[in-house]
Amino acid sequence: MAKKKTEVEQKPAVVTENSLAFFEKYINNASPTGFEWKGQQMWLDYLKPYIDDHFVDNYGTAVGVINPTAEYKVVIEAHADEISWFVNYITSDGLIYVIRNGGSDHQIAPSKRVNIHTDNGIVKAVFGWPAIHTRLGGEKEEAPTLKNIFLDCGCTSKEEVEKLGIHVGCVITYEDEFMVLNNRYYVGRALDNRAGGFMIAEVARLLKENNVTLPFGLYIVNAVQEEIGLRGAEMIAHRIKPHVAIVTDVTHDTGTPMINKITQGDLSCGKGPVISYAPAVQNNLNKLLIESAQKANIPFQRQASSRSTGTDTDAFAYSNDGVPSALISLPLRYMHTTVEMIHKEDVDNVIRLIYESLLNIKSGQDFRYFK
Numbered sequence: 001m002a003k004k005k006t007e008v009e010q011k012p013a014v015v016t017e018n019s020l021a022f023f024e025k026y027i028n029n030a031s032p033t034g035f036e037w038k039g040q041q042m043w044l045d046y047l048k049p050y051i052d053d054h055f056v057d058n059y060g061t062a063v064g065v066i067n068p069t070a071e072y073k074v075v076i077e078a079h080a081d082e083i084s085w086f087v088n089y090i091t092s093d094g095l096i097y098v099i100r101n102g103g104s105d106h107q108i109a110p111s112k113r114v115n116i117h118t119d120n121g122i123v124k125a126v127f128g129w130p131a132i133h134t135r136l137g138g139e140k141e142e143a144p145t146l147k148n149i150f151l152d153c154g155c156t157s158k159e160e161v162e163k164l165g166i167h168v169g170c171v172i173t174y175e176d177e178f179m180v181l182n183n184r185y186y187v188g189r190a191l192d193n194r195a196g197g198f199m200i201a202e203v204a205r206l207l208k209e210n211n212v213t214l215p216f217g218l219y220i221v222n223a224v225q226e227e228i229g230l231r232g233a234e235m236i237a238h239r240i241k242p243h244v245a246i247v248t249d250v251t252h253d254t255g256t257p258m259i260n261k262i263t264q265g266d267l268s269c270g271k272g273p274v275i276s277y278a279p280a281v282q283n284n285l286n287k288l289l290i291e292s293a294q295k296a297n298i299p300f301q302r303q304a305s306s307r308s309t310g311t312d313t314d315a316f317a318y319s320n321d322g323v324p325s326a327l328i329s330l331p332l333r334y335m336h337t338t339v340e341m342i343h344k345e346d347v348d349n350v351i352r353l354i355y356e357s358l359l360n361i362k363s364g365q366d367f368r369y370f371k
Helices: 017-028 037-050 158-163 191-209 231-240 283-295 312-317 344-359
Strands: 053-056 062-066 073-079 084-090 095-101 113-118 121-128 150-152 171-174 179-181 185-188 217-223 244-252 274-277 301-304 325-332 340-343
Touching: 017 037, 017 185, 017 191, 037 053, 037 062, 037 191, 037 217, 062 191, 073 191, 073 231, 073 312, 073 344, 084 158, 185 191, 185 344, 191 217, 191 244, 191 325, 191 340, 191 344, 217 231, 231 312, 244 283, 244 312, 244 344, 274 283, 283 325, 283 344, 312 325, 325 340, 325 344, 340 344
Parallel strands: 073 217, 073 244, 244 325, 274 301
Antiparallel strands: 053 062, 062 217, 084 095, 084 171, 095 150, 113 121, 113 171, 121 150, 179 185, 185 340, 274 325
16 A cells, blocks of 8 residues: 655755855845945846846846847846945044935844945944943833944044045945755845845746747846835836736745734745735736646745735836736745845745746737726
8 A cells, every 4th residue: 555645745946056056145245225236247147147138227227138039028027135224424433323225124233243335345343232231220221223323343533434435325234144044944134135036047047957938038137226115126117118027025924923914914934935916916917826836836825915015016017008017925034134034945936936937928918807
């Protein structure tokens, strides 16, 4: 008698040893909003063997193209930028106050090590914070805010700071690096959303390695400036003028403490890609994603958004008189911290879902309800 299976048989991993080495290098490289170029060059260098052409726009959005002469254009997209800080004010005794560049979380800043990016190279600094001994005294303890967090780069005067090449407007990133946790999770800063850039590059790799000939032009887009208002996607959507856009970004794993599932939904790392429902998501394209997942036995979760997805999906959907757009999200723990976590199987399955969906799109396909 055949032995009964007790677990779902796992498919072979999509991410290879070589591609994982690139992913680690890509995550560890800084790519703050407005200063993404080093990461974009790294990404393009990895992508080039799998595409026919590429270009970079005036603000740094990088695009790889397969079948560039095809009239029908399909976009798969992620964003390349990470949250960061700007130098905003330097005190006479050499301390540095900051403002956000994107949605940086002031509460995690105290005691973090950072890199200040200058024309002279990286300058190391720390977010200082008073010792607990000095904060206890019967009065209400002061919490970190934008008004009281500050950087210390070991200088004692404003002049000494400036001699290091630091000035108002210098961008600041955390120095935390990529790791694998319990052979199950990838952990690092800026997985939101360079994980997305990695996954769409892996889709291009699979298409090349499997000798797939697409009946349309495929534009693999790694957009800039998502963290400050979807600006890179807005610009590139008007340049490409796609017929279809499939966007990938991260969404919240709501299974950790202090998150209300009633308001945030019930989503977990390890349970598969998340397919979204929102006004910007075109329902017929969304059905294609769901059918592709079901046909390929890819697990997936569902998420509803009230007014907007808050991702580049919105920028593509409302461009060029309306572009059928959909969103595939990667569940992530601890968003906008330096220990963002994603599940290895979810990464594989997002790649698979985008890949399978592309195989089901026909050249010239019209996703409208009424024709």
